[in-house]
Amino acid sequence: xxxxxxxxxxxxxxxxxxxxMKDFNTNDAMVDMFLFETYQLLEQLEQVILSSEGNCCYSxxxxxxxxxxxxxxxxxxxxxxxxxxxxxxxxIEDLFSYIRKENPEKFFSASxxxxxxxxxxxxxxxxxxxxxxxxADGNSDELVNRIQSYLSGLKKNxxxxxxxxxxxxxxxxxxxxxxxxxxxxxxxIRAFAIINNLEKIAYELKYYPQDIIDNDGSVETIRxxxxxxxxxxxxxxxEINDCLMQTVFIKGLExxxxxxxxxxxxxxxxxxxxxxxxxxxxxxYFEELDxxxxxxxxxxxxxxxxxxxxxxxxxxxxxxxxxxIISVSVAKLDKLMDLVGEMVIAEAMVLQNPDxxxxxxxxxxxxxxxxxxxxxxxxxIVMSVRMVPxxxxxxxxxxxxxxxxxxxxxxxxxxxxxxxxxxxxNIIERITDPLMHLVRNAVDHGIEPxxxxxxxxxxxxxxITLEAKNVGNDVHIIVRDDGKGLDREKILGKARENNxxxxxxxxxxxxxxxxxxxxxxxxxxxxxxxxxxxxxxxxVVAKNIESIGGSISIDSEKGKGTQITLKIPLTLAIIDGMxxxxxxxxxxxxxxxIQESFRPKGNGLITDPDGNEMIMVRGQCYPIIRLHKLYNLxxxxxxxxxxxxxxxSQDGKTVCIFSDRLLGQQQxxxxxxxxxxxxxxxxNGISGCTLLGDGSISLILDIASLxxxx
Amino acid sequence: xxxxxxxxMEEDNTQEGRFLIFSIDNENYGIEIRYVTEIIGIQTIxxxxxxxxxxxxxxxxxxxxxxxxxxxLRFRKKAMEYNDRxxxxxxxxxxxxxxxxxxxxxxxxxxxxxxxxxLPQMKQVSQNHYVKNIGKIGxxxxxxxxxxxxxxxxxxxxxxEIL
Numbered sequence: 026x027x028x029x030x031x032x033x034x035x036x037x038x039x040x041x042x043x044x045x046m047k048d049f050n051t052n053d054a055m056v057d058m059f060l061f062e063t064y065q066l067l068e069q070l071e072q073v074i075l076s077s078e079g080n081c082c083y084s085x086x087x088x089x090x091x092x093x094x095x096x097x098x099x100x101x102x103x104x105x106x107x108x109x110x111x112x113x114x115x116x117i118e119d120l121f122s123y124i125r126k127e128n129p130e131k132f133f134s135a136s137x138x139x140x141x142x143x144x145x146x147x148x149x150x151x152x153x154x155x156x157x158x159x160x161a162d163g164n165s166d167e168l169v170n171r172i173q174s175y176l177s178g179l180k181k182n183x184x185x186x187x188x189x190x191x192x193x194x195x196x197x198x199x200x201x202x203x204x205x206x207x208x209x210x211x212x213x214i215r216a217f218a219i220i221n222n223l224e225k226i227a228y229e230l231k232y233y234p235q236d237i238i239d240n241d242g243s244v245e246t247i248r249x250x251x252x253x254x255x256x257x258x259x260x261x262x263x264e265i266n267d268c269l270m271q272t273v274f275i276k277g278l279e280x281x282x283x284x285x286x287x288x289x290x291x292x293x294x295x296x297x298x299x300x301x302x303x304x305x306x307x308x309x310y311f312e313e314l315d316x317x318x319x320x321x322x323x324x325x326x327x328x329x330x331x332x333x334x335x336x337x338x339x340x341x342x343x344x345x346x347x348x349x350i351i352s353v354s355v356a357k358l359d360k361l362m363d364l365v366g367e368m369v370i371a372e373a374m375v376l377q378n379p380d381x382x383x384x385x386x387x388x389x390x391x392x393x394x395x396x397x398x399x400x401x402x403x404x405x406i407v408m409s410v411r412m413v414p415x416x417x418x419x420x421x422x423x424x425x426x427x428x429x430x431x432x433x434x435x436x437x438x439x440x441x442x443x444x445x446x447x448x449x450x451n452i453i454e455r456i457t458d459p460l461m462h463l464v465r466n467a468v469d470h471g472i473e474p475x476x477x478x479x480x481x482x483x484x485x486x487x488x489i490t491l492e493a494k495n496v497g498n499d500v501h502i503i504v505r506d507d508g509k510g511l512d513r514e515k516i517l518g519k520a521r522e523n524n525x526x527x528x529x530x531x532x533x534x535x536x537x538x539x540x541x542x543x544x545x546x547x548x549x550x551x552x553x554x555x556x557x558x559x560x561x562x563x564x565v566v567a568k569n570i571e572s573i574g575g576s577i578s579i580d581s582e583k584g585k586g587t588q589i590t591l592k593i594p595l596t597l598a599i600i601d602g603m604x605x606x607x608x609x610x611x612x613x614x615x616x617x618x619i620q621e622s623f624r625p626k627g628n629g630l631i632t633d634p635d636g637n638e639m640i641m642v643r644g645q646c647y648p649i650i651r652l653h654k655l656y657n658l659x660x661x662x663x664x665x666x667x668x669x670x671x672x673x674s675q676d677g678k679t680v681c682i683f684s685d686r687l688l689g690q691q692q693x694x695x696x697x698x699x700x701x702x703x704x705x706x707x708x709n710g711i712s713g714c715t716l717l718g719d720g721s722i723s724l725i726l727d728i729a730s731l732x733x734x735x
Numbered sequence: 736x737x738x739x740x741x742x743x744m745e746e747d748n749t750q751e752g753r754f755l756i757f758s759i760d761n762e763n764y765g766i767e768i769r770y771v772t773e774i775i776g777i778q779t780i781x782x783x784x785x786x787x788x789x790x791x792x793x794x795x796x797x798x799x800x801x802x803x804x805x806x807x808l809r810f811r812k813k814a815m816e817y818n819d820r821x822x823x824x825x826x827x828x829x830x831x832x833x834x835x836x837x838x839x840x841x842x843x844x845x846x847x848x849x850x851x852x853x854l855p856q857m858k859q860v861s862q863n864h865y866v867k868n869i870g871k872i873g874x875x876x877x878x879x880x881x882x883x884x885x886x887x888x889x890x891x892x893x894x895x896e897i898l
Contacts (some may be wrong), residue, residue, distance in 0.1 A: 367798040610782060656784035698783070699793060699802045701831045701886065705786055714781070714793065714800055722781035722795050 066094045092121040113165040116172040202251040202279040209274040212247040213237040229257040365407045366694030370716045412447035419444045422464045429468045437487040446493035459566040463504040471508030502591040511581035539579035543567040602693040605684035607652045608660035611723040618728045620672040651683045675728045757837040765877040770826040777821040803834035828882045846870040
């Protein structure tokens, strides 16, 4: 549960970020808060509905939860004058209040779920508009009508309850009001124990106050009004009485038989009076506590005082469940991250200060190593604060798979493994879309229709596995399906058609062939569906993943399925880098890409007629990129044999980078190039910059683009 | 026209009509003080390849990396060795921090609105299109720059590059 709250909060922070930046100028805190809350509630709602789908049943908590969420959204959106949303929320609230009242057992309806999802989507679109400062002008009338007609359908035809009738004939209904002895303390816990006992013998239980465990205020209510339990059971009155009287510290018990109607009505009367909610009882509670004080105040001040108290008690309610977690704006975290980066640099400036050279400083060195330890620890913590579990992103895929299955009439189970794996918040934002594409592809292209699957001897239900795991400094995210797999011939044929074939097709390995599907404009799907087939998917995926320094590999076996692996760096903010010097400039290469560094000997250097230089290493020929030539820098080191060659590779391609000398390896904090420079054409081969120990700036080389430009 | 200007000026009255004066060659220029974040001495500049000549590179300003533009080169004057009088004026325009390298910075002055006049209309405007107005202080003239144009106006450059 703790974890659930945490991840909800975090996912909301993620969600907020987009809106937040845009709203930054208007500074409209109210709108921000509204968006934040509503997004959070919608996410919660989606989870509830999805879980009900898993169980094929709405539990009582589910229904209450939906009701509660809609109630809140209705209130806040009405307050913000977003009438479309509030009307919709109101309709859903009505529907669920009816369901709650009827409280059918094992009620479940896929069409209702669809309806709710449509509503969620509608509200999301509206929220998007609001966060973009557009007018939230969507018309919810149609959805409202659908909900109302659904509701009237329910009222007319009743719920589909399997055993309902037989159940109800034998059922007895009781209302019990239990009073505890004065001063026995912890009335709410005792009440809970009663409920626990009764659950064993009752079909159905309703009780008031409902929130006996979470809300300490319920103690007061129980002391004052007694603890009220509504029971539906096949046991007799005496048996119930016996059961209840086992409880210790009972002062009085009123046990009355009631009929079915009274059973639901009575309860609803209480809880409706109370729907305006626990707040009311809380207020009473506070008022009572403060009565003596308040009495001394003149009457007009008294009402003011009460207002204040009400306000306070409501806040009190809000704060309680999430006490141990606070949400922090991403901007602040970024700032903190920056500062820690600064600190790491400043530390290097102090510890490697040229003034210290040649001095015997035993104590200083001891203190220095202590400091280094602390800073690296702080760095780790700050990094971990920015880490967000993938679960929110993965859970979203549930919804996509579900929607697609319904539309495409396929049956697919989505299995999620390792959703607790954490990656940097920035990365999460950027992999959501690619992941969505991949999952869609898997459902649409991968998994066959049920009859084909049965014919191929596979289980009727297709299976898609979404897996995340830590591998060294990377996170691997794997999307695996057990569908029909990729068809080498079909891909080659399509590539031929579109003139995408790079070279002799017989020479291509399977994985190279599969890589073709990531070329722009490639789709083997013959007809375009709503979900995929336009051939804009995979190349966008590839581009997005590359932009965060990740890579994609595809494995497939015809008839068995496809596995797509995304390799993604844990974080973008700090990398291990090797610093090179060229003339007066410094460059940094991500260590991860480096194969080896060496000083070339005269033999093995080749220059082709166009002036392209190459070097032969262990029988393989690699192109050489001279940084000073590429970037027009002045340096004295132009002879290949007097400089250093660093061999780097990415995505299976390798080049050799020539520089004056190596400066050494260190962790560097990646900073993006200033906004202003991005106005000019993209600087080729440079992905960002970083600060070195002496305060100077080093440019980080983007190996992938260097290789591709070669 | 004047009315509109007064309205804008009234919005931030503490900085209203105040200009930072700097010089390039013998010319004195002014920029509105509200753009200016700070003034620093010349620093080590890290070159970034493939940029226009007047963008000299990036500097490290207390951990923040900002690009620097040589205003001399921006005005198509001859490059000059930087010396201890050379300053970098850090301005924030349109949400971007940029350093402007100038020969020297002299003072902050208040120029009354009545002393600010439009540029004389000339056919050949490309020469002074970064100059918005002309301000008078006593008998002297100050060319008041349009900061936003200084940073954003690339069309003319591109045109010149083609020619």
